Amino acid sequence: MIGVEGVTRRFDGGATGNAGGVVAVDDVTLSIPDGEFLIVAGANGSGKTTLVRTFNGLVTPDSGTVTVNGTPVRDDLVAARSAVGMVFQDPRDQLVAATVGADVAFGPENLGCSHAEIDRRVDDALAAVNMADREDERIASLSGGERERVAIAGALAMEPDHLVLDEPFTGLDEPARRSVLDRLRDLRAAGTSVIVVTHDLRDVLGLADRVVGLSAGRVAVDDAPRGAAAELPGLDVRVPAGFDGRSADAADTSSSP
Numbered sequence: 742m743i744g745v746e747g748v749t750r751r752f753d754g755g756a757t758g759n760a761g762g763v764v765a766v767d768d769v770t771l772s773i774p775d776g777e778f779l780i781v782a783g784a785n786g787s788g789k790t791t792l793v794r795t796f797n798g799l800v801t802p803d804s805g806t807v808t809v810n811g812t813p814v815r816d817d818l819v820a821a822r823s824a825v826g827m828v829f830q831d832p833r834d835q836l837v838a839a840t841v842g843a844d845v846a847f848g849p850e851n852l853g854c855s856h857a858e859i860d861r862r863v864d865d866a867l868a869a870v871n872m873a874d875r876e877d878e879r880i881a882s883l884s885g886g887e888r889e890r891v892a893i894a895g896a897l898a899m900e901p902d903h904l905v906l907d908e909p910f911t912g913l914d915e916p917a918r919r920s921v922l923d924r925l926r927d928l929r930a931a932g933t934s935v936i937v938v939t940h941d942l943r944d945v946l947g948l949a950d951r952v953v954g955l956s957a958g959r960v961a962v963d964d965a966p967r968g969a970a971a972e973l974p975g976l977d978v979r980v981p982a983g984f985d986g987r988s989a990d991a992a993d994t995s996s997s998p
């Protein structure tokens with residue numbers, strides 16, 4: 742479980758010249774149980790990225806506490822980083838190796854996994870992003886969307902208790918998007934909490950258990966998808982046309998030819 746208790750994070754005004762700075766996250770309290778599929782939505786600048794980055798200590802709150810599996814993040818950063826996998830908006834921030842396979846293997850290697858276990862995780866993770874058999878390709882030769890898929894595979898290969906994906910679908914083509922969504926659904930079923938930060942609620946809203954909508958750093962919506970769908974337009978978040986709260990499975994069946 743991830744627990745967020747009264748978390749506030751400010752940034753100074755910097756180049757904006759705003760002397761008072763900005764309160765990016767303002768007194769947020771949330772708890773995210775294991776196995777929950779949570780969407781964090783909200784307009785640009787509403788604090789989504791800042792909030793989720795407190796889950797593994799990439800952003801330190803000015804006040805309040807984040808706990809992961811009961812331990813405050815500030816007390817054990819290493820535990821938080823292994824328990825909370827994170828895929829960033831810009832995959833260039835997190836690709837570390839020269840080839841696809843080496844990049845995806847990097848996390849499991851650091852966890853001390855055996856060679857056989859590393860191979861299994863790399864194969865599984867690359868299959869989940871439609872990149873099986875591309876281990877030997879050089880990162881430098883990949884497209885932006887392919888790099889994004891490698892970044893997602895790298896996080897999947899860590900097999901974290903909680904997986905946070907910040908705008909994961911932006912550069913993905915439709916088959917890759919469906920494949921990643923399928924894997925997220927399986928992970929949730931296996932007890933991993935999945936937290937997706939996104940503006941693009943297509944497909945993913947029907948998969949979610951709950952939606953948290955942020956406005957000016959505060960939780961303005963915290964509801965099941967059907968209830969949230971009615972409230973999100975008020976936060977300038979567009980809800981997919983025709984969304985009626987059915988599960989994604991039901992939606993998939995009805996949209997099949």
Ligand SMILES: Nc1ncnc2c1ncn2[C@@H]1O[C@H](COP(=O)(O)OP(=O)(O)OP(=O)(O)O)[C@@H](O)[C@H]1O
Pocket residue numbers: 752753755763764765783784785786787788789790791792
């Ligand atoms: N490192 C930083 N320095 C200064 N201000 C920051 C920093 N990070 C975020 N902010 C400010 O905090 C506020 C919230 O930003 P954040 O990136 O968390 O929002 P967001 O909802 O993820 O936005 P987007 O949808 O555009 O990605 C914004 O006003 C942003 O300018």
